Amino acid sequence: MTDRRPRPTIHDVARRAGVSATTVSHTFSGKGVVATATRERVRVAAKSLGYRPDVVAQGLRSNRLGVIALVLRPLETLDSFLPEGVDYFLRFAGSAALAAMELGYGLMLVSDPTREESPAAALACDGFLITEPVVNDPLIEMLLDEGVPFLSVGRDPARVDYTDWLDTETEVMTGHVLRHLADCGASRVALVVGTDSNSWNLGAEAAYRAWAVERGQDPLVAVRPETAGEAGGREAADELFDRADPPDAVYCLTGRHAAGVLARVRERGLAIPGDVQIVGGSDSEHTRSATPPITSVDLQPEILARVAVTSLTNRLDDRSRPVPPGPLHGRLVVRQSTR
The missing domain is CATH 1.10.260.40 (lambda repressor-like DNA-binding domains)
Known part of the structure; x- marks a missing residue:
């Protein structure tokens, strides 16, 4: 052959x-x-x-297919589409699929259609859900040009020309975390962020820096790629605790970074939470199974998914179904890593 x-x-x-x-x-x-x-x-x-x-996709686009495409943007920069210990994306996708079914739609999980390896048929879907778009996201540009309805969970930080996005209130949640640490006695808080240029990282860092200035503290920010996982958290801990003025609390936006920071801090002979308090910005198996378990933000992806699907299908169907109520910034789950 x-x-x-x-x-x-x-x-x-x-x-x-x-x-x-x-x-x-x-x-x-x-x-x-x-x-x-x-x-x-x-x-x-x-x-x-x-x-x-692709005449098939073009033909389908002219009719209702009854399918929503879901692009989980952060997964495309991680080491796997099933990253170890990270359950946010599975929870979001599962809830979105069930919500779509209840409203008469199917859900198709696809890679970014602007990438060469993505199937062209994805553009035949009735609408798109995009989680955490990046700065000047090429997919949003394509969908705007093509007139394809979409909704992004989080905003493209560089765009002001579209309104179809859900505010996940990252800055609000960052404030909750920082106040919790201050209430627990922390006086010098550091932040560990990822490198993806999305509103999750950028919004949290902006809120943290403003909070630090208000308190008269020099901001302590360590940046590590999301793909670095626990190893990245260990590196961030070394950067922060090799300083002459190390922090007494660390807020890590990912659970894997938080687990790495905790492990490295304990290896350096520091007690958790006696010497250092730690909070993870995204609850995961890493934060729940750490020793001690890590206080974390449950981003409640099931709620986010239901709100996103209902909002998008309302637009597709020109309906006004009730959108599930409640805040979209998640909730703080307090465990033994904070006092």
């Missing part, structure tokens, strides 16, 4: 024609405004590559 030749993609045509993937899409769908010369250049490039537009 001979190897099957890879099918050229919209991105291959875009590179050959020297245009964006959106321009290629508009050329074949008839949407948007594409100059005649550019449209011809795109068609020539497509012909030379043997590209054929």
Whole structure:
């Protein structure tokens, strides 16, 4: 048997024609405004590559498919689509699927359609849910250009030109955590954030820095990639506790970082919570099974998912179904890592 030749993609045509993937899409769908010369250049490039537009997806887009696409943006930067100990995404996806079913829709978990390896049929879905978009998120740009309804959980921090997003109140929750630590006697609090450029990291850091200035404390911020997991937390602990003026409390936005900080602090001979208090910004198996268990924020992804699905399907169906009530910033679960 001979190897099957890879099918050229919209991105291959875009590179050959020297245009964006959106321009290629508009050329074949008839949407948007594409100059005649550019449209011809795109068609020539497509012909030379043997590209054929996905007529199935185009046909489905003209009718109601009854499916919502879910893009879990943070998972695309982690080490696995099932990262060890992280249950937020599974809880969100499961609740979203059930909520969608109750409202007459199916849910399809997809990778970012702007990436070459993503199936083109994803764009046939009636609408998109996107969790924690990044700065200038290319998927949001594509969906806005294509006129595909969507809702993002968290806002693209660089965009002010869209309103279809849920405020997860990251700054509010950060304030709750910092006040809890202060009430427990902490006087010098540090923050460990990830490197993803989303509103979760950026909003929490901004709220922390403002809080530190109000208290007359120099901000102590350690930055580690989410992919570094517990090892990243250990590195962050060394950075913070090698200082001449180390913190007496640490707020880590991810559970894996929090578990790593706790382990390294104990290895350095410090007591938890006697010498150092620790809080995790996202409850997980790592925070629940640590010794001692780590005080954490339960982000309540089940509630977030139900609110997101109801809000999006209301828009798709032009309905006004009641949206589940309550705050979206999660709740603090106090355990033995704080006093």
